[in-house]
Amino acid sequence: AQSVTQLDSHVSVSEGTPVLLRCNYSSSYSPSLFWYVQHPNKGLQLLLKYTSAATLVKGINGFEAEFKKSETSFHLTKPSAHMSDAAEYFCVVSDTGGFKTIFGAGTRLFVKA
Amino acid sequence: GAVVSQHPSWVICKSGTSVKIECRSLDFQATTMFWYRQFPKQSLMLMATSNEGSKATYEQGVEKDKFLINHASLTLSTLTVTSAHPEDSSFYICSAITGGSSTDTQYFGPGTRLTVL
Numbered sequence: 001a002q003s004v005t006q007l008d009s010h011v012s013v014s015e016g017t018p019v020l021l022r023c024n025y026s027s028s029y030s031p032s033l034f035w036y037v038q039h040p041n042k043g044l045q046l047l048l049k050y051t052s053a054a055t056l057v058k059g060i061n062g063f064e065a066e067f068k069k070s071e072t073s074f075h076l077t078k079p080s081a082h083m084s085d086a087a088e089y090f091c092v093v094s095d096t097g098g099f100k101t102i103f104g105a106g107t108r109l110f111v112k113a
Numbered sequence: 114g115a116v117v118s119q120h121p122s123w124v125i126c127k128s129g130t131s132v133k134i135e136c137r138s139l140d141f142q143a144t145t146m147f148w149y150r151q152f153p154k155q156s157l158m159l160m161a162t163s164n165e166g167s168k169a170t171y172e173q174g175v176e177k178d179k180f181l182i183n184h185a186s187l188t189l190s191t192l193t194v195t196s197a198h199p200e201d202s203s204f205y206i207c208s209a210i211t212g213g214s215s216t217d218t219q220y221f222g223p224g225t226r227l228t229v230l
Contacts, residue, residue: 036221043117044157044206044221088157101147101219103157 002027004093014112019078021107023065023091026072033074034092035065038106044090050074061081063086086111116140117209119222126197127230133193134225137208142187143209147219148180151204163190197229 007022025031035047048059055067065076075092091104116139126132136146140164145164149157161182163169169182181193190209193202204226207220 027157041223044208045225046218046220063174101159103149103159105156 002031002093002095002100003101004091004102004104006089006091006107008107009105010108010110012110012112013081015076015083019076019081019085019109021069021076021089021091021109023076023104024072025074025091025093027043027093027095032094033065033067034094035059035063035074035076036090036092038088038090040087044102047076064084081111083107083113085109115211115218115220117130117143117207117220117222119205119207119225121225122223123226123228125230127185128198129196131193131195132197132227133191134205134207134227136190136192136209136222138188138209141193141209141211141220143190143211144185144187145210146190147208147210148182149194149206149208151206151224153204157206160192160206194227197227199229202227 004025033050036044037047040045047063048057050057050067058064063078065074067074083097089107094101118137120135124132147162148160149159150160159172160175161169161171163182163184163187165184165187179195184190204224206224209220210217210219
């Protein structure tokens with residue numbers, strides 16, 4: 001069975017400081033992992049995805065995530081937050097055995113000026 | 114590239130009526146489309162997986178007779194909420210993939226806000 005847990009319902013950072021959004025997963029198969037961002041009144045946008053290639057995945061807008069199998073984690077990071085990063089972020093797991101896609105509960109990122 | 118549109122963006126209807134939501138892939142052919150439901154301040158819940166030319170696969174707990182899905186072409190899938198009730202009020206989001214693997218990137222539509230009075 002698959003599951004994904006986003007450890008923080010909301011995270012607040014100051015502009016220019018690092019961002020860390022935490023995600024833990026469980027999967028019976030070799031998982032594919034994704035991070036999506038949802039801005040108000042806009043569709044979800046893919047930030048990055050892991051599909052069993054390099055464990056450190058670089059995405060758009062300066063985001064990156066590291067797949068750590070031993071910790072079953074896929075945390076999202078960014079060195080320096082920008083005001084435009086304020087949004088809802090979803091960690092998603094999808095097993096390679098089919099189309100079972102599970103969304104995490106989401107983390108709301110607030111960026112203070 | 115890879116744009117998915119939904120129509121309408123919002124709809125208000127009376128209880129007991131049916132509402133159709135369209136999901137279109139504008140610049141690519143989508144072998145598979147997905148329908149999700151998102152309640153306020155909650156995550157997305159997968160409702161069903163729709164493959165062109167075949168019956169949709171519904172997730173456990175989703176009433177297939179209530180949420181009718183048709184995927185008649187490689188660029189269009191529709192979700193019809195039949196005999197809508199206030200508890201069906203939600204944000205419905207579709208996504209589409211170009212390939213045939215769950216590792217493919219899903220391209221999401223902007224969503225449709227349904228309010229049932």
